[in-house]
Amino acid sequence: MFGLALGFFGYSQNSLTGKVVDLNTNKPIAKVKITIADLHNSILTDASGNYTFTNIPAAEYLVEANVTGYKSYSQTVAVQGATVEDFNLDKSSTEIAEVVITGSSKATQIKKSPLPIVSINKEYLTTNLSTNIIDAIAKIPGVSTVTTGPNISKPYIRGLGFNRILTLYDGVRQEGQQWGDEHGIEVDDYGIDKIEIIKGPASLMYGSDALAGVVNLIPTSTGPEGKISGSALAEYQSNNRLLGSSLFLTGNKNGFEYGGRFSKKQAIDYKNSIDGRVYNTGFNETAANVFFGVHKKWGFSHLNVSLFDDLQEIPDGSRDSLSRQFTNQITEADNFRPIVNQRDLTSYNISVIHQRVQHYRAYLRNSFFLGKSRLDANFAYQSSRRREFSHPEEPYQDTPGLFLKLNTFNYDLKYYLPEFDKWAIVFGVNGMNQNNNVLSGTEFVIPSYSQFDLGGFISIKKDWEKLSLAGGIRYDHRKFKNDELFTKTNPVSGFDEPVYGNDRVGADQPFSNYSTNFDGVTGSLGGSYIFNRSWSLKANLARGYRAPNISEISANGVHPGTGFFQIGNSAFKPEFSSQADFGGTYSSKVLNIGTSLFVNQISNYIYNTRLQNADGTDILSENGGQEYPTYKFQQGKVLLYGLEGNIDFHIIKNLHFENSASLIYGDNKSFTGAERNNDNKYVPQMPPFRLVSELRYDLLENSNLFSKTFLKLQLQYTATQDRVYSYDDTETPTKGYSLINLGFGTSLKDRNGANIVDVYFLANNLFDVAYQDHLSRLKYFEEYSSSPNGHLGIYNMGRNISFKLVKTF
Numbered sequence: 001m002f003g004l005a006l007g008f009f010g011y012s013q014n015s016l017t018g019k020v021v022d023l024n025t026n027k028p029i030a031k032v033k034i035t036i037a038d039l040h041n042s043i044l045t046d047a048s049g050n051y052t053f054t055n056i057p058a059a060e061y062l063v064e065a066n067v068t069g070y071k072s073y074s075q076t077v078a079v080q081g082a083t084v085e086d087f088n089l090d091k092s093s094t095e096i097a098e099v100v101i102t103g104s105s106k107a108t109q110i111k112k113s114p115l116p117i118v119s120i121n122k123e124y125l126t127t128n129l130s131t132n133i134i135d136a137i138a139k140i141p142g143v144s145t146v147t148t149g150p151n152i153s154k155p156y157i158r159g160l161g162f163n164r165i166l167t168l169y170d171g172v173r174q175e176g177q178q179w180g181d182e183h184g185i186e187v188d189d190y191g192i193d194k195i196e197i198i199k200g201p202a203s204l205m206y207g208s209d210a211l212a213g214v215v216n217l218i219p220t221s222t223g224p225e226g227k228i229s230g231s232a233l234a235e236y237q238s239n240n241r242l243l244g245s246s247l248f249l250t251g252n253k254n255g256f257e258y259g260g261r262f263s264k265k266q267a268i269d270y271k272n273s274i275d276g277r278v279y280n281t282g283f284n285e286t287a288a289n290v291f292f293g294v295h296k297k298w299g300f301s302h303l304n305v306s307l308f309d310d311l312q313e314i315p316d317g318s319r320d321s322l323s324r325q326f327t328n329q330i331t332e333a334d335n336f337r338p339i340v341n342q343r344d345l346t347s348y349n350i351s352v353i354h355q356r357v358q359h360y361r362a363y364l365r366n367s368f369f370l371g372k373s374r375l376d377a378n379f380a381y382q383s384s385r386r387r388e389f390s391h392p393e394e395p396y397q398d399t400p401g402l403f404l405k406l407n408t409f410n411y412d413l414k415y416y417l418p419e420f421d422k423w424a425i426v427f428g429v430n431g432m433n434q435n436n437n438v439l440s441g442t443e444f445v446i447p448s449y450s451q452f453d454l455g456g457f458i459s460i461k462k463d464w465e466k467l468s469l470a471g472g473i474r475y476d477h478r479k480f481k482n483d484e485l486f487t488k489t490n491p492v493s494g495f496d497e498p499v500y501g502n503d504r505v506g507a508d509q510p511f512s513n514y515s516t517n518f519d520g521v522t523g524s525l526g527g528s529y530i531f532n533r534s535w536s537l538k539a540n541l542a543r544g545y546r547a548p549n550i551s552e553i554s555a556n557g558v559h560p561g562t563g564f565f566q567i568g569n570s571a572f573k574p575e576f577s578s579q580a581d582f583g584g585t586y587s588s589k590v591l592n593i594g595t596s597l598f599v600n601q602i603s604n605y606i607y608n609t610r611l612q613n614a615d616g617t618d619i620l621s622e623n624g625g626q627e628y629p630t631y632k633f634q635q636g637k638v639l640l641y642g643l644e645g646n647i648d649f650h651i652i653k654n655l656h657f658e659n660s661a662s663l664i665y666g667d668n669k670s671f672t673g674a675e676r677n678n679d680n681k682y683v684p685q686m687p688p689f690r691l692v693s694e695l696r697y698d699l700l701e702n703s704n705l706f707s708k709t710f711l712k713l714q715l716q717y718t719a720t721q722d723r724v725y726s727y728d729d730t731e732t733p734t735k736g737y738s739l740i741n742l743g744f745g746t747s748l749k750d751r752n753g754a755n756i757v758d759v760y761f762l763a764n765n766l767f768d769v770a771y772q773d774h775l776s777r778l779k780y781f782e783e784y785s786s787s788p789n790g791h792l793g794i795y796n797m798g799r800n801i802s803f804k805l806v807k808t809f
Contacts, residue, residue: 014297016053016083020045020065023088032067032089033224037107038367040302041295044224053225055255055297057369060419062107065089068123068708074109101196106416106424106461112468114526114540115202116581116596118143120195127710127745129762129802131237133189133217139716141644141662142199142596144687148777149281150240150270150797151312152184156775157199158598159640159664159686160212163549164575166202168216170304172363173206175408175434176384179446179549181777183386186308186359187217188287190233190246190263194218199644200579200598201544203522207430207455207476211544211577211602219304222257222293223250230259232807239800240282241346242267257302260290269313269345272798274770274791277345278778279326280313284350299367299374308359311350314388317781317794324787329353329392332494334626352397358385363410372418380410390443396493403441408434422463429456436550439485442495443623445557445566446550447511449482471525478547481515482554510556518574520545526581537584544577552606552633558623565621566608567632577602592648600640605670607684609634610730631730636670638683654698661691668725680727688721688736688774700746708758709746716741721774734779737771739764758806768799 020032028049035042036053038061045051056079063085064074070089077085101110101117110117118140130136134153138145144156155165167174167185176186195217202210223229230249236242243266250259265285269277289306318327320339327337328344328351344351363380383406390401412430431453438448457474486507487496499507526540555568583596611619611630620627642664649657666683696712703709720736745760770791772779778794786792 013054014056014058014079014081014083016056016061016063016077016079016085018051018085018087020049020051020087020089022070023090029067029070029089032065032070032087034087035064035066036061037064038062039295039300040221040293040365041300042221042224044227056295057297057299059369059372059374062109106426111530111536111538111585112463112528114468114470114524114528114538114581115542116142116199116538116540116583116598118197118199120197122193125192125195126758126804126806127712127743127760127762129237129741129743129764129800130189131242131797131800132184133187133192133195134185134215136189137195137197137215139660139692140197141646141660141690142642142664143197144690144775146181146685146775146777147773147796148182149278149315151267151281151283151285151310152182154178154181154184155215156685156687157197157213157215158600158642159666159683161685163209164212164546166206166210166214168206168214169361170219170363171216171365171378171412172361172380172410173209173432174217175382175406175410175432176357176359177386177404177406177436178209179551182314183312183355183357184310185217186310186357186384188246188261188263188289188306188308189265190244191219191248191261191287191289192217193220199596200540200581200600201522201524201542201577203476203520203544203546204457204459204472204474204524204542205428207453207474208478208518208520208545208547208574211546211575212600219289220248220250220259220261222252222259222291225252227252230809232809233805235802235804237267237800237802239797240267240270241348255295257293257295258291261288263287266348268348270797272770272795273768274789274795276325278315278794279328279340279345280315280351280353282313282348282350284311284348285309297369299369300365301367302365303362304365305362306360308357310357311354312357313351313354314390315778315781315794316353317778318783321784322788324789324791332391332393332396352392353390355386355388355402359383374416376412376414376416378410378412380408382406382408382410384408387441388443391495396495399493399495400441401443402445403438404446405437405440406434407436408432424461424463426459427457428459429454431455439498442493442497443557444485444487444496444510445555447482447485447554449480449550449554451478451480453478466530467527468529469525469527471523473523474521476518476520476522476545476547478518479515480518480547480553482511482513482550484509484513485511511554514554514570516570518547520547520574520576522576534587535585538582540581542577542579542581544575544579546575546577548572548574548606555633558621558628564610565623565628565630567630569633569635572606572633572635573604575602575604575606590649590651592646592650594647595643595645597643598641602638602640604635605638605683606633606635607638607670607725608632608730609684609725610728612728634670636668639667639669640683641665641667654701656696656698657694658696659691659693661689662687663689665723678726680725682723682725684725684731685775686721686723688734689719691715691717693717696743704751704753705749707747707749710744712743714741714743715739718771718773732779734772734774737769739769739771740766742766755808758808760802760804760806762802762804764800765798770795770798772796 032045131150145153198214228251235244246263248261291304293302387400388402414428455476459472461470486504524542528538555566579600618629646660666686694714699709716739722733724731748756
C-alpha cells in the first residue's frame with residue numbers, strides 16, 4: 001500500500017479523548033461505539049465511559065456515538081493536538097434522529113444534507129426477514145425491487161431501476177452486467193452492516209448510472225482499537241429451506257487492522273399456495289473477503305479483496321396445460337417436456353439449466369491528510385464471469401450458452417481544499433475503463449465491447465448555525481466501442497460459434513463494428529434548515545445523466561434468463577433528468593414525522609416495448625430453432641412525481657407504532673395528440689401505492705438474563721396497480737394484497753452480563769397469501785392465455801419463517 005510511504009512525514013501528535021455519560025443520570029455508559037466516519041475508524045468506551053483515539057490527523061471530523069438503548073448522536077469536533085470531547089446520550093423512545101452518512105464527499109448529518117437520504121443500520125437488517133440484500137430495503141418508502149424469485153433482486157428507486165440506479169460496495173461502484181434483470185447484485189448479504197440510499201440524481205459525485213439514485217452497501221467495519229472481535233451467524237428459512245451461515249473475524253491494534261469473512265447460503269425451490277414449488281429457483285452461494293489496513297497520523301490506507309460465487313437456477317415457467325405442474329427441458333430439440341418430479345423440486349442440487357455468476361473484487365482506499373487539505377485516492381479492479389448453462393444434453397451440459405467476461409478498473413480521486421469559515425470545497429475526477437468479452441459461449445445477445453468513462457466535478461458546501469447550502473457541477477465523457485461478430489453453426493454440436501478471416505464468407509453477422517461518444521453536464525443545488533432540535537426542512541434541485549447501456553444500444557438475441565428476443569437501437573442519446581425534491585421532519589419524544597415530495601422529468605427516456613402484428617399477435621423472432629416474442633427498446637420523455645412519508649408514535653414507553661407510505665405516478669409523454677391513449681399514457685413498471693405499519697414492543701428491559709428483547713407485528717399493504725403501459729400487451733395490471741409479518745428477538749446473557757447469543761424468530765406472509773408483486777418478472781412467465789385454476793404467471797413466495805442465531809465476540 002503506497003500510503004505507507006507517507007509515514008515519514010513530520011506531523012504533530014494529535015488525539016481525541018472523552019467520556020460518554022447518560023444525559024439524565026450522569027452515569028458513564030460502557031461499550032458505546034465512537035466512530036469517525038472520515039477515518040473509517042471506531043472504538044468502544046470502557047467501563048468508565050472513556051474513549052481515546054491516538055495518532056490521528058489534525059482536522060475537523062463528524063464524530064458519532066452509538067449504543068443500543070440510546071438515541072444516536074453526532075457532533076463536529078475540531079481535532080488539534082490533545083483534544084477532549086464528551087458525549088451526553090439521551091435514553092429516549094424516539095428513533096435515531098442523527099446519523100452519519102458517507103454517501104457524499106464528506107461525512108455529514110442527514111438533517112444537514114439537502115439530498116433525500118435514508119440510512120439503514122445493522123439492527124434493521126437483522127430484525128427484518130429478507131431473502132437477499134436488495135430485498136432487505138424493499139419496505140423503505142420510495143424503494144422497490146425487480147425480482148426473479150427469492151434470490152434475484154434489483155433496486156428500484158422512485159420508479160426507476162437497472163442502470164439508472166448506481167449500486168456501490170463500500171463506495172466502489174458495482175460492475176457486473178447491471179443491464180440484465182435476470183441476476184442479482186453480487187454481494188454477500190451477511191457482510192453488510194449499513195445501507196445508505198440516495199433517492200434522487202447523484203450524478204454530481206458518481207457520473208453516469210446515478211441518474212435516479214444510489215444504493216451504498218457498506219460492509220462490516222474493522223473492530224475497535226486494541227481488540228480482536230468477530231461474529232458467527234446461522235440461519236434457516238422455512239419456505240425454500242434456506243441454510244445460511246457466516247463467520248467474521250477482525251483485529252485492530254496500534255493502527256494496523258485486518259479481518260475476513262466467509263459466508264455460505266443454499267436453498268431449494270421456493271413455494272406458494274398457487275404454484276406449489278416453483279421449479280428452478282434454487283441456488284447455492286459462496287462468498288468470502290479479507291481486508292488489511294493501516295491508520296497513522298498521515299491518514300489511512302485500506303486494501304479489500306473479495307469473491308462471490310453464485311450457482312443460480314433459471315426458471316422459465318413452462319407447465320403442463322391441465323395439471324399446471326412445472327415441466328423441464330430435457331433435450332436440445334425441446335419437443336417434449338416431462339413434469340418435474342418431487343425429488344427435483346426439493347433437492348439442493350443445482351439443475352442442468354442454471355447460471356453461474358462469479359465476481360472478484362480488489363480495491364484500495366487511501367486518504368492522505370496534507371496539512372489542512374486532504375487527498376482521497378481510491379482504485380478498484382473487478383472481474384465478473386457470468387455463464388448461463390442452457391444445453392440440457394450430454395456432452396454439452398457444461399458448455400455455456402451465454403458467457404460474459406467483464407473486467408473493470410475504477411478510479412476515484414478527490415482533493416479537499418483547506419476549510420475556511422465553514423466553506424468546504426472539493427475537486428474530483430473519477431471513472432472507469434471496462435472491457436466485456438462474449439465470445440466463449442454459443443448464444444450472443446450482445447457484442448463484445450469496451451468503454452472508458454472520465455468525469456470531473458467541483459462540490460461546494462457552506463454551513464451556518466442552522467442553514468446549510470451545497471451544490472456543484474460536473475462534466476462526463478464516455479467513449480464506447482462494440483466489436484463486429486460473425487457466426488456459423490458448428491457441424492458437430494449444432495451451436496453457433498464465432499468465425500474469423502476467410503471463414504466469415506457465408507456467415508451470419510449479428511453485430512457490426514460501432515463506436516460513439518456520450519457526454520453530459522450535470523449538477524445540483526440544495527439546502528437544509530434546522531429550526532431547532534425538532535423541526536427541519538430541506539430542498540434540492542439536481543440534473544442527472546445516464547449513457548445508454550450495451551443492451552439498449554446493441555442487443556440482438558435471446559437467452560434463457562429472459563424468455564424473449566431483445567432488439568437494441570444504436571441511435572439512442574443519453575438520458576437526462578431534472579428533479580426537484582422538498583422534504584421536512586419533525587421529531588420529539590412521542591412523535592416522529594417525515595415527508596418528501598419529488599418531481600422528475602426525464603428526456604430521452606429508454607423503455608422496452610413488446611412488438612405485435614396488426615392483428616394483435618406477437619411478432620416472433622427465431623433463435624436456436626425456437627421462436628420468441630420480440631421486444632424493442634424505445635426512447636421518449638416521461639414525468640415522474642410522488643410523495644413519501646412516515647409517522648411514528650412513541651406515546652407509551654417501550655411501545656413503538658411506526659408507519660410509512662409511498663405513492664409514485666409516471667406520465668409517459670412520449671406519445672402526443674391522437675397517438676396518445678389509455679394504453680400508452682403511463683410509464684412502464686411503476687410501483688403501486690404501499691403502506692407499511694409496524695407495532696413493536698420492547699420487553700424485559702431490566703432482566704439479568706435477556707436484553708434487546710422485542711416483539712413486533714407488521715402490516716404490509718400494496719394497492720392494485722392499474723396504471724400500466726398496456727400498449728402491445730407490454731405490461732398488465734396487478735391486484736393489490738396485504739401481508740402480515742411477525743418478529744421476535746432477544747439476546748441471552750450470562751451471569752456477568754456478557755452476550756451468549758442473539759436469537760431471532762421472524763415470519764413474512766404469515767397467512768400464506770397468494771400474490772404477485774407488480775415488479776416480479778415471474779408474473780410474465782406464462783405460455784398459455786388461460787388456465788384451469790384461473791391463475792396465470794408465477795406467484796411470489798408464500799409463508800416464510802426464519803430462525804436465526806448470531807454470536808458476537
